[in-house]
Amino acid sequence: MDAIDIEGKNITGDALLNQRKIADYVVGQRKAHYHFTVKNNQPGLFEDIALYFQDRQQPDFVLCDPPDHGRIEIRKIWTTTELNDYLNFPHVAQAFVIQRESTDKKTGKYSCDIAYGITSRTAEQADPQCVLATNRGHWTIENSCHYIIDWNYHEDRSRIRTGHGPDNITRLRRFAVSVIKSKNGRSVAQKMRQLMLNVRLVFDYLRMTENSSASAFRR
Numbered sequence: 276m277d278a279i280d281i282e283g284k285n286i287t288g289d290a291l292l293n294q295r296k297i298a299d300y301v302v303g304q305r306k307a308h309y310h311f312t313v314k315n316n317q318p319g320l321f322e323d324i325a326l327y328f329q330d331r332q333q334p335d336f337v338l339c340d341p342p343d344h345g346r347i348e349i350r351k352i353w354t355t356t357e358l359n360d361y362l363n364f365p366h367v368a369q370a371f372v373i374q375r376e377s378t379d380k381k382t383g384k385y386s387c388d389i390a391y392g393i394t395s396r397t398a399e400q401a402d403p404q405c406v407l408a409t410n411r412g413h414w415t416i417e418n419s420c421h422y423i424i425d426w427n428y429h430e431d432r433s434r435i436r437t438g439h440g441p442d443n444i445t446r447l448r449r450f451a452v453s454v455i456k457s458k459n460g461r462s463v464a465q466k467m468r469q470l471m472l473n474v475r476l477v478f479d480y481l482r483m484t485e486n487s488s489a490s491a492f493r494r
Contacts, residue, residue, distance in 0.1 A: 281307040285396070287413035290314035293393075295365055302366040302395050309366070310409050313391040320364055324391045327358055328372040335403035342380060349376045352407045356398055366395040371406055427452075427464055454481070 276286070286301045286309050293311040301309045313321050334351035354371040362370065375388045394406060401409070428448050435444050455466050458480075470477050478484050 276301075276305065281305050283307060285310050285409050285412075287409060288312070289413075290316050293317055293320075298365045298395070308395045308400075310394045310396075310406075310413065311392055312413075313370075313393060317364075320362060320393070321391060323358065323362055324370050324372070324393070327355065327370070328353055328391070331372065334374075336407060338404075338407060345380050347378045347380060350374070350407060350411075351376075352403045352410075354398070354403045354406055362393070364393060367393050368397040369394050369401070369406065371403075371410075373407060373410055427467055 281301070282305060284307050286307050288297070288309065288311050290312045293313060293316070298309050298311070301307045313324055315321055331353045335354055336352050338350045340348040340350070351374045352371055354369050356369055358370045359367050370393050371391070373390045373392070375390070377386045377388075378384070390410070392410065394401065394409070396406075430445065430448065433441070433444070435441050451467075452463055455463050470480060
């Protein structure tokens, strides 16, 4: 992030990036704010937050999503500043828990997920609705980018591990997905299947020759 101006911005991260050095870098050095998910890789932090919210009462904010994609989703959030001086983590200004309830309209199947987190933004800078919006924004990126990469390229199971190989292949995969998205393709996976079976279609799709078919570009 050294090359990016992040001052005053929210830097979100899943549990893997929930590290003290990263928190110090984001807040102390770059004057930005973090929003981290807390899981068992930080056992003390996780247990303290989970214990505090064990007997939670009415939520601080509730969001009911429209029934898109055949699901009814309700998100509830509770926040607190009472753990700020107790938690062993730098720059904590709020801890929170988010409960996501989902009901499949067709089958009636119900699921409930609980996620804990911390943020360096104070309650004055970010109320519960704002904290929830930041959390949703993180997972929007996760689902629209990382999920597509892993689903189509099985990146989490990649055996490319030495040298600059992992970074280079990741950049190539993201570039390929970006190209497909830039052409308003309805489905990244579907377009990838079409292109990998027809080399000529790849040239047409990228308009790499003078007689490239315009129809391939539009599909």
